[in-house]
Amino acid sequence: MAVITYLEGIRSAMQEEMERDATVFVLGEDVGKGGVLNATKGLRDQFGEERVLDTPLAESAIAGAAIGAAMYGMRPIAEMQFADFILPATNQIISEAAKIRYRSNGDWNCPVVIRAPYGATGGSALYHSQCPESVFFGTPGLKIVAPSDPYDAKGLMKAAIRDEDPVLFFEHKKCYLSITEDVPEDDYIVPIGKAKVKREGTDITVISYGLTVHYALKAAEELSKEGISVHVLDLRTLQPLDKDAILEAVRKTGKVLIIHEDNKTGGVGAEVSALISEELFFELDAPIMRLCGPDIPAVGMAPTIEKFFLLNPDKAKEAMRTLALI
């Protein structure tokens, strides 16, 4: 076991997969020097510039060329420098990658990983902070993962690289250096499509993913001193949702709060909420609650509006307490 950061989890997964399989390579803007966020640091020295390919500044070509290489039989990992800049590649991801197996009736497939560093770190404003997962959520043919800790980041990255279908990998930038844990040194994967119970509890259930899982856990710890017992489920994979795990987590308490940094309307929480209403309406002891970013384009630059927009453990705690007291 070794203590590593979330970022090291992602990096070491790519490194180990590149050592294991010669068809794995990374491409993107500035990946050679290590990437602007250091996710590919050291990889060019180890694997050379052909397998750590600096590309022209053109997201659709990065995704599109990765898709072509994947159809040929490679295992490309395409980096979008910031998730905010993924939109020029959206046609390639939604019209192409997601539909290649289906539209060719299983003749072709597209085992590509597209990495999207997302979420606010503070001080990064509208275009270096967004959570665009809802743009892609609900696109059949895509898999979407969003880990919250180093163990899952590493295991899900390995699973994504080995997957036969396109995987969109959302990495929360604020988790990169702030979340650390002991991770086994042996090879392991975290299966795509499986959520994880992060804390057992009996009064309320919190369902979340990414950075806000940690806010929920911190709040849960504090609320335990008030006698409120919180069950926390980390979705880990957004598509396909782990329906069984969601329903089981809700059944534990009958009260559910969904938390995500992405804005509320049309977010992942809306689908999770609909799923619970469809399946467990008569087992609920309170209305389903959501705590999400407000419905404005993204977080603003000034500290005042940034604080207004972003979630934090206190906001999570308040919402959780409100639900518990219903």
Place this chain on the structure above:
Amino acid sequence: MSIGQLTRHQTLGLSDEQAIEMYKTILRARKYDERALLLQRAGKIAFHVSGVGQETAQVASAFALERGRDYFLPYYRDYGFVLAAGMTLKELMLSLFSKAEDPTSGGRQMPGHFSHKKLGIVTGSSPVTTQVPHAAGIALAAKMQRKDIVAYTTLGEGSSNQGDFHEGCNFAGVYKLPLIVMVENNQYAISIPAHKQLGGRVVDRAIGYGFEGVRVDGNDALEVYRVVKEARERAVRGEGPTLIEAMMYRISPHSTADDDMLYRTKEEVEEHKAKDGLPRFKSYLMECGIWSEEKDGELAAEIQKEINEATQYADKAPYPRPEDSMLHLYAESKGEASSWQ
């Protein structure tokens, strides 16, 4: 032509048999297209998008490539190309009738959205020009694996305005990838004539990408063959991509849903029909003394028989089962509507 003198096709390295085979494939594509239009007008099939007037360049290109090794990313008018690449009239008909056995998509896609992995034909979509970055990626992979193959992709001149054309070409130019991009400039993007689509010439854009650009008469089969062959040789020598702008004319309306008389005249169409590459290549073969009206009549009868059989087969073939809609979403999709949505 005097005895002992090499013919044009022989000079280019094509045997008499290959030249004749090229002509036969062009004619098969034309006859397929005409039948597809009839079937749509008769209400037997829903939709057809035509390639009439473009088959000569399509077939000539395919003959210049390494079929069975190279990767092909054709666009929706490339019937001539895919026939030359090894697809059969029966397969095209199965696609036209949206039947389960359709090798391009199992009846999922509109006809003209080609795919055939065994033949190296890569699946395509309807948002135009998304295939150019794919072709660049395939060429990149081939280069990484030190394979002496090329990726060949086609598109229309209207599509050349899409961002993916520019992004894909520039990407391939940076790494000098073994890529051939052929723009089939048929003068129309649905109703918009080329002079309202293009501020300059498509071929000149190659300069900006740092690679060779060649404009060619798309109705001249042997000239198209020559430039594609040379482009392929450059690509495998490591000299990078080539952009080819093949000049031609879309003789048919855009599709069976289009009335071209709303935006062009009969006279204009007739003028271009006179320049059609198909009769031109036939005349050439006859001048060479290797083709005759008699042989042509036999070929036409043979193709008609083949098309009749293909049509009957496809007409009678079963549609995909409704529940098969759920198959092939992911590798692990077993067809059930599950949590995989």
